[in-house]
Amino acid sequence: MSELKNDRFLRALLKQPVDVTPVWMMRQAGRYLPEYRASRAKAGDFMSLCMNPELACEVTLQPLDRYPLDAAILFSDILTIPDAMGLGLYFETGEGPRFKKTVRSAEDVASLPVPDPERDLGYVMDAVRTIRRELNGRVPLIGFSGSPWTLATYMVEGGSSKDFRQAKAMAFNQPEAMHALLDKLAQSVTTYLNGQINAGAQAVQIFDTWGGALSSSAYLEFSLAYMKKIVDGLIREKDGRKIPVILFTKNGGQWLESIAATGTDALGLDWTTDIAKARARVGDQVALQGNMDPTMLYASPERIRQEVASILAGYGNGSGHVFNLGHGITPEVDPEHARVFIESVHELSAQYHQ
Amino acid sequence: MSELKNDRFLRALLKQPVDVTPVWMMRQAGRYLPEYRASRAKAGDFMSLCMNPELACEVTLQPLDRYPLDAAILFSDILTIPDAMGLGLYFETGEGPRFKKTVRSAEDVASLPVPDPERDLGYVMDAVRTIRRELNGRVPLIGFSGSPWTLATYMVEGGSSKDFRQAKAMAFNQPEAMHALLDKLAQSVTTYLNGQINAGAQAVQIFDTWGGALSSSAYLEFSLAYMKKIVDGLIREKDGRKIPVILFTKNGGQWLESIAATGTDALGLDWTTDIAKARARVGDQVALQGNMDPTMLYASPERIRQEVASILAGYGNGSGHVFNLGHGITPEVDPEHARVFIESVHELSAQYHQ
Numbered sequence: 001m002s003e004l005k006n007d008r009f010l011r012a013l014l015k016q017p018v019d020v021t022p023v024w025m026m027r028q029a030g031r032y033l034p035e036y037r038a039s040r041a042k043a044g045d046f047m048s049l050c051m052n053p054e055l056a057c058e059v060t061l062q063p064l065d066r067y068p069l070d071a072a073i074l075f076s077d078i079l080t081i082p083d084a085m086g087l088g089l090y091f092e093t094g095e096g097p098r099f100k101k102t103v104r105s106a107e108d109v110a111s112l113p114v115p116d117p118e119r120d121l122g123y124v125m126d127a128v129r130t131i132r133r134e135l136n137g138r139v140p141l142i143g144f145s146g147s148p149w150t151l152a153t154y155m156v157e158g159g160s161s162k163d164f165r166q167a168k169a170m171a172f173n174q175p176e177a178m179h180a181l182l183d184k185l186a187q188s189v190t191t192y193l194n195g196q197i198n199a200g201a202q203a204v205q206i207f208d209t210w211g212g213a214l215s216s217s218a219y220l221e222f223s224l225a226y227m228k229k230i231v232d233g234l235i236r237e238k239d240g241r242k243i244p245v246i247l248f249t250k251n252g253g254q255w256l257e258s259i260a261a262t263g264t265d266a267l268g269l270d271w272t273t274d275i276a277k278a279r280a281r282v283g284d285q286v287a288l289q290g291n292m293d294p295t296m297l298y299a300s301p302e303r304i305r306q307e308v309a310s311i312l313a314g315y316g317n318g319s320g321h322v323f324n325l326g327h328g329i330t331p332e333v334d335p336e337h338a339r340v341f342i343e344s345v346h347e348l349s350a351q352y353h354q
Numbered sequence: 355m356s357e358l359k360n361d362r363f364l365r366a367l368l369k370q371p372v373d374v375t376p377v378w379m380m381r382q383a384g385r386y387l388p389e390y391r392a393s394r395a396k397a398g399d400f401m402s403l404c405m406n407p408e409l410a411c412e413v414t415l416q417p418l419d420r421y422p423l424d425a426a427i428l429f430s431d432i433l434t435i436p437d438a439m440g441l442g443l444y445f446e447t448g449e450g451p452r453f454k455k456t457v458r459s460a461e462d463v464a465s466l467p468v469p470d471p472e473r474d475l476g477y478v479m480d481a482v483r484t485i486r487r488e489l490n491g492r493v494p495l496i497g498f499s500g501s502p503w504t505l506a507t508y509m510v511e512g513g514s515s516k517d518f519r520q521a522k523a524m525a526f527n528q529p530e531a532m533h534a535l536l537d538k539l540a541q542s543v544t545t546y547l548n549g550q551i552n553a554g555a556q557a558v559q560i561f562d563t564w565g566g567a568l569s570s571s572a573y574l575e576f577s578l579a580y581m582k583k584i585v586d587g588l589i590r591e592k593d594g595r596k597i598p599v600i601l602f603t604k605n606g607g608q609w610l611e612s613i614a615a616t617g618t619d620a621l622g623l624d625w626t627t628d629i630a631k632a633r634a635r636v637g638d639q640v641a642l643q644g645n646m647d648p649t650m651l652y653a654s655p656e657r658i659r660q661e662v663a664s665i666l667a668g669y670g671n672g673s674g675h676v677f678n679l680g681h682g683i684t685p686e687v688d689p690e691h692a693r694v695f696i697e698s699v700h701e702l703s704a705q706y707h708q
Contacts (some may be wrong), residue, residue, distance in 0.1 A: 163648070163649055163684065164649065165649050165652055165684075165686075168647070168649040168650075168652065168653075169649070169652040169653060172649075172650060172652070172653035172654075172657045172661075173653050173654050173657060212626065213626075214626070214647075215625045215626060215628075215647050215680075216626060216627065216628035216631075217628070217664070218647070219626075251605060251626065253607075253608045254607045254608060254626060254627060254628075271569045272566065272567075272568070272569060272570060272573075272605065272608060273570065273608060274569075274570035274571070274608075277570075293522070293568075293569050293572070294517075295517055295518065295519050295522040295523070295526075296522075296526060298519055298522065298523040298526070299522075299523060299526035299527050300526075300527050303526050303527060310571070326569075330517065330519075332519075
């Protein structure tokens with residue numbers, strides 16, 4: 001593999017000195033970019049884009065060709081694992097993801113296989129290898145997965161949900177069945193992320209999009225405990241280089257101490273958490289990633305710069321901060337506003353790294 | 355006015371001793387009750403139900419006739435104020451609230467009137483008077499309003515929103531116009547709640563449903579500052595009795611100290627906050643209301659009782675806790691599960707009040 005030319009992102013995750021604060025954006029390969037929309041049209045639909053390693057590589061690299069981003073993230077979907085388990089993922093226009101089969105009983109759980117990454121998710125592994133080759137050391141490549149609880153919500157509900165009624169009812173009324181499902185998912189995610197690391201991912205992020213919909217005690221029991229299992233089972237070093245792991249629970253700001261205690265390298269923060277307070281609470285233990293409100297990209301360039309400055313000042317001096325949005329960039333954002341955001345981070349952060 | 359026969363709710367809000375922990379449910383007069391659905395069918399639609407004081411009274415009292423609840427809450431909508439300002443509230447089937455006119459500029463804001471409660475919102479004042487009369491001292495009546503920020507989101511967006519893009523963009527790009535709007539709304543809410551208090555409301559709650567979608571600094575600037583203005587302007591005592599105020603910011607668990615510092619009597623907690631930790635953080639200053647996950651009502655009666663016991667134990671000994679759900683009860687809940695919830699609170703809480 002070619003040498004890494006820009007390792008700011010990996011260094012910041014490990015709290016090693018950097019020249020400026022590294023930055024990437026969740027969903028940076030996405031619909032706000034006209035070139036992404038063109039690639040997607042070429043693929044036909046979203047899952048065909050995910051399942052085609054060449055096209056997945058193409059869209060992964062698009063934002064890097066436009067902006068001075070410090071990391072690439074694998075283009076894929078969080079629901080590849082349940083699909084590989086045989087639930088039949090499909091997308092209805094304007095609806096969001098759906099599954100042909102749901103999982104609602106101990107019997108349903110027992111019948112689910114733990115997918116083998118190379119055999120059952122080869123298209124993802126091929127995408128990682130293709131992207132690593134094409135990146136040619138420009139920046140590190142992030143692999144990712146949904147968290148067990150987040151995957152379970154879709155599998156039990158059969159798709160998206162407003163209040164996760166079915167998934168929560170299963171957790172409340174059939175806790176053993178839910179724990180068996182989460183345990184199987186934790187095994188699957190561990191194997192899947194290790195597969196991505198073996199294929200070339202240089203850091204991994206777990207997206208716990210729906211952990212924040214749980215009560216505090218249910219979060220610890222049904223979401224965080226399984227993310228910890230994954231952290232414990234991940235390959236943390238490869239070819240003499242650490243492989244950092246980032247846990248991101250949306251609406252998880254009340255539980256930062258518990259998340260940091262899992263042994264993760266970094267916490268992803270959504271925009272509702274004050275980053276200065278977050279650093280005071282857990283900054284000795286972990287790096288922090290985040291956390292500008294993605295809707296700030298609808299503001300004027302001056303206002304975006306001001307917000308970047310305020311978040312940088314909130315984190316303060318020294319390494320351990322990876323700048324990002326607090327959630328994914330949305331389709332209607334002007335790509336030039338994304339540029340202002342990214343360039344401001346580099347421009348305004350040098351003073352904190354002297 | 356007749357004497358209050360059950361004042362547990364008011365006493366707990368003021369941290370005065372009680373025999374058992376009082377309980378009510380947000381949206382307790384609602385679609386999960388067949389008698390509510392019958393009244394609504396009689397009214398024709400939701401707003402006709404709100405605007406008819408006799409029917410609004412009828413549905414307000416329905417849950418009290420079924421369950422041993424410790425408070426009644428005015429049946430109304432949070433969007434009565436913007437409607438009285440002339441924005442033209444309407445509901446599309448299966449859609450949620452919409453406005454015919456939106457507010458997106460300083461000129462739009464300048465043209466908005468501050469509604470006079472008796473003249474412009476007389477149907478609400480009449481409903482309060484009717485309910486107070488019909489309650490005849492059984493339990494106290496809670497008045498309510500949406501928070502300025504929450505009302506502003508609907509007024510700027512023209513209805514519900516997923517990411518509040520327009521409202522946030524106005525706050526980011528035209529802060530003076532947004533502050534003028536929020537200021538006008540704070541005046542309107544203060545007058546409206548004082549009108550409800552004069553008509554007979556014995557406590558008031560401000561629903562800040564969407565404050566939790568803001569960043570920490572934006573929450574303080576655009577939501578909490580205006581709730582504090584309202585708290586400062588409310589009638590806090592009437593006929594020799596305190597009128598407690600409750601602030602409820604959904605997803606506000608990270609800001610409890612700031613909310614408590616407004617001078618409110620009580621904080622509403624959603625279910626993501628650990629009530630034991632909340633009490634440790636702010637329990638000297640304020641009472642706490644909440645906070646069972648509303649989806650717990652889909653669990654078995656045994657599991658519901660267990661959760662009630664756990665939240666009671668979390669709060670611990672002494673007064674200052676009003677039990678509630680962490681958000682509104684949902685339409686598909688079995689009314690018998692609501693009964694288990696309410697009765698468990700009374701049954702299991704006596705031990706904490708000895």
